[in-house]
Amino acid sequence: MNRNNTTRHACPSSCRGTLAKLTGLGLLALAAAAGVFAATSSAAEEDAKTSDASPLYGVTIPKGYRQWQLIAPAIEAEPLNELRVVLGNAKAIQAYDQGTLPFPDGTILTKLAWKHVQSPEFAPASIPGAATTVQVMVKDSKKYAATGGCGFGRFVDGKPVDLTQHQTCFACHQALVKNHDYVFTRHAR
Numbered sequence: 001m002n003r004n005n006t007t008r009h010a011c012p013s014s015c016r017g018t019l020a021k022l023t024g025l026g027l028l029a030l031a032a033a034a035g036v037f038a039a040t041s042s043a044a045e046e047d048a049k050t051s052d053a054s055p056l057y058g059v060t061i062p063k064g065y066r067q068w069q070l071i072a073p074a075i076e077a078e079p080l081n082e083l084r085v086v087l088g089n090a091k092a093i094q095a096y097d098q099g100t101l102p103f104p105d106g107t108i109l110t111k112l113a114w115k116h117v118q119s120p121e122f123a124p125a126s127i128p129g130a131a132t133t134v135q136v137m138v139k140d141s142k143k144y145a146a147t148g149g150c151g152f153g154r155f156v157d158g159k160p161v162d163l164t165q166h167q168t169c170f171a172c173h174q175a176l177v178k179n180h181d182y183v184f185t186r187h188a189r
């Protein structure tokens, strides 16, 4: 699989509207940020190629995440057409159980995604096809103060995707779920 493919979330119209508004209001801030990114992007992209940490945030795939507890599954419609599950470390699960917001520092959420395919054995069943991305959100209020205490990483075949994709993460999470500490997923019980 091409690890630089631009696997993205589809942006629902509510998101696009909010993003457009934010863009209008924050044009100067965005221009300033773009300047910073332009100055640092080649170095950051170089890092991304040579390390397993995400550009911009330095987030890595957490060890042992496959053993973490389930928070919820999700289905993403076309064009991505994926099955997903979100898993959380012990801090995340405790925060969900106790309704703690914002999530405490050290909370980590991972989202695994697969192509959504029809079972060859039983047509009505949907099953995971090829794995697409592993995405990670790390809460650290000091390190990631500029992005609501959230650090992001998107990985394809275990390697982080490019800087441009990482520049989209916070904007969408901020536009749509700021009131839930930038986290979409609720605990499925």
Ligand code: HEC
Pocket (backbone or CB within 6 Å): 009, 010, 011, 012, 015, 074, 075, 076, 084, 086, 109, 110, 111, 135, 136, 137, 152, 153, 154, 165, 166, 168, 169, 170, 172, 173, 182, 183, 184, 185, 186
């Ligand atoms: C256009 C909107 C959008 C963008 C851009 C986006 N996300 Fe998300 N993200 C979502 C939605 C919606 C969910 C909820 C689960 C689902 O539907 O897959 C989600 C869920 C997550 C989760 C699970 C925790 C949670 O908030 O539910 C992680 C981790 C995550 N995204 C990481 C990333 C990373 C890393 C990037 C950037 C590389 C990114 N996201 C960019 C919309 C977005």
